[in-house]
Amino acid sequence: MDNSTLQGLGTVFAMVAFIGVVIWAYSSYKKKDFDEAAQLPFADDDVQETSDEQHKDARSNKQ
Template identity: 50%
Template sequence: MDINDLRSIVTVAGLLCFLGIVGWAYGKGAKKGFDEAANLPFAEHDDQGAKSSTSHPR
């Protein structure tokens, strides 16, 4: 076994990991979770007493 065999094994392992991630991202159950995560910035906060970090009293 030389370095080229090791490179081939690492390339195939990387391809399999990539295909696994693509399969997970485009799977049937992932859409609902991704839609919820995409709408998180627009969700209202329940913290009534929290101050905005952008307002500065002067």
Template identity: 50%
Template sequence: MDQGTIGTIFTVVVFVVFVGVCLWAFSSRNKKSFDEAANLVFDDEEKKELNKKDQES
């Protein structure tokens, strides 16, 4: 096997892994956990607002 063949095989393997990761990320069974993770930033802001209101009282 020469260097060109090894490079081609590596490129195909990386492409197949990339497609697999994309399919996994966009599958419907993971959507709920990804949505929860995306909203974690906003949960932290709500806690800060509650702490500010408690300190003002």
């Protein structure tokens, strides 16, 4: 096997891997998981707001 054959096999392997990732990412059975993951940055906002409200209540009770 010479260098150009190895480069060709590497290119084919990379193309197959890319197509596999695209099929995996756009398959319908993963949609629910991806939708949940997309909402993760917003999930902390609810916890933070509740925590802020508790801190404000604690401060007002001390005074």
